[in-house]
Amino acid sequence: MNGNLIIKNAAQVVTCRGFTAKKGEEMSQLGIIEDGGVLIMDGKIAAVGASEEVAREIDPDITVIDAAGKAVLPGFVDSHTHFIFGGYRHDEFAWRLRGDSYMDIMNRGGGIANSVGATRKASLETLVTDGARRLDSMLSFGVTTVEGKSGYGLDRDTELKQLEAMACLNKSHVLDIAPTFLGAHAIPDGFKGKEDAFIDHVMEMLPEIKEKGLAEFCDIFCEKNVFSVDQSRRLLSRAKDLGFGAKIHADEIVQLGGAELAAELGAVSADHLLQASEQGILDLAHSGTVATLLPGTAFSLKEAYARGRNMIDQGCAVALATDFNPGSCFSNSIPLIFGLACLYMKLSPEEALTALTINGAAAIGRADTVGSIDVGKQGDLVILEYPSYRFIPYHLGVNTVETVIKNGRIAFS
Ligand code: NIG
Ligand code: FE
Numbered sequence: 001m002n003g004n005l006i007i008k009n010a011a012q013v014v015t016c017r018g019f020t021a022k023k024g025e026e027m028s029q030l031g032i033i034e035d036g037g038v039l040i041m042d043g044k045i046a047a048v049g050a051s052e053e054v055a056r057e058i059d060p061d062i063t064v065i066d067a068a069g070k071a072v073l074p075g076f077v078d079s080h081t082h083f084i085f086g087g088y089r090h091d092e093f094a095w096r097l098r099g100d101s102y103m104d105i106m107n108r109g110g111g112i113a114n115s116v117g118a119t120r121k122a123s124l125e126t127l128v129t130d131g132a133r134r135l136d137s138m139l140s141f142g143v144t145t146v147e148g149k150s151g152y153g154l155d156r157d158t159e160l161k162q163l164e165a166m167a168c169l170n171k172s173h174v175l176d177i178a179p180t181f182l183g184a185h186a187i188p189d190g191f192k193g194k195e196d197a198f199i200d201h202v203m204e205m206l207p208e209i210k211e212k213g214l215a216e217f218c219d220i221f222c223e224k225n226v227f228s229v230d231q232s233r234r235l236l237s238r239a240k241d242l243g244f245g246a247k248i249h250a251d252e253i254v255q256l257g258g259a260e261l262a263a264e265l266g267a268v269s270a271d272h273l274l275q276a277s278e279q280g281i282l283d284l285a286h287s288g289t290v291a292t293l294l295p296g297t298a299f300s301l302k303e304a305y306a307r308g309r310n311m312i313d314q315g316c317a318v319a320l321a322t323d324f325n326p327g328s329c330f331s332n333s334i335p336l337i338f339g340l341a342c343l344y345m346k347l348s349p350e351e352a353l354t355a356l357t358i359n360g361a362a363a364i365g366r367a368d369t370v371g372s373i374d375v376g377k378q379g380d381l382v383i384l385e386y387p388s389y390r391f392i393p394y395h396l397g398v399n400t401v402e403t404v405i406k407n408g409r410i411a412f413s
Helices: 024-028 090-097 102-107 112-121 124-140 156-172 195-211 229-241 258-265 278-285 295-301 308-313 334-344 349-356 358-362
Strands: 005-014 032-041 044-050 063-066 071-074 076-078 143-149 176-184 217-222 245-250 269-272 290-293 318-320 381-384 401-406 409-412
Touching (some): 024 349, 124 143, 124 401, 124 409, 258 269, 258 278, 295 334, 308 318, 349 358
Parallel strands (some): 005 063, 076 143, 217 245
Antiparallel strands (some): 401 409
């Protein structure tokens, strides 16, 4: 599985150096090495520095990549996706174009409930096969670690089926998957008006998921007409007691106080945050919680963007992710996310790159093993066909990734 490999003569090696989330101004510091090289031994980064030093004593058997004229970056970490699902919602997309809102469609039984119906019917094999295709596409965009959520089951068996699909893919596919249990993604039929009872039901699923090692995180859709702040606190506190990391879909459509709750609970991340309050942003800045922004979703839903510039200026650690899912954002395009963050959230290319690498890793508790080119971390790298990471937002929406290296082996080229 693990490989030995050396990259030499890179126009720039963008290390994104670090073992924790970068906050505020630190997000602009990329640790760039010009005319750089990287040595990977047994799947792990063994050296990074000036090309001539790294390449000084090359073992004749090692794979050598000459990256002249190319930029070398850490593999991207897509820290918020819902990539395991049955069915598609192309009709709902067309309805939204004619003026229906995401919540209108959800309130009349479409939206997440539509995907729940299709996912309940899908076999484990179908979820695995479709999931593998989606992971292949992510890899082609330079993603080497991805978070994936359940949440299209809302019952024990289907939630487990989704998590089991991710466990299978974690073994069979080259990408690393961080699985999240999102049993509280919507209120299923039979529990309408009985949200507290549904939270109890979801809480009953937690010990089995923990025992089977099927999820690292527990997430909830904290939103008006979905789950309240109190219900979210109740579920996530229990999950934390059991050893799960907490994540929250927070302040996406209505300002409820999800950001404040995330900081209070010491959540690993608070995600979306389009409507986060000033206080919520300050609370996040003073906490260890990563603010994960999903500009593809705001773009796809034609919503106002989260205030990324403001969050960084206030001292938050901001991550960017695709939110790839069959409804609100059916896109896993990293260059789209990168470009939107720069153009509409006012992030610099440096901040956007940090947000998709080391801060993405921190948003899934993996900043110690992935997200930067540091000695000892996994040998997960991206080589661009251009000499600078600045081509990513500039070559708008186009994939500039030429080669992807995973654990020291070429996984895509
Ligand atoms: O992150 N906001 C809630 N959950 C997803 C959307 C899921 C769906 O529409 O299927 C999100 O946008
Ligand atoms: Fe989401």
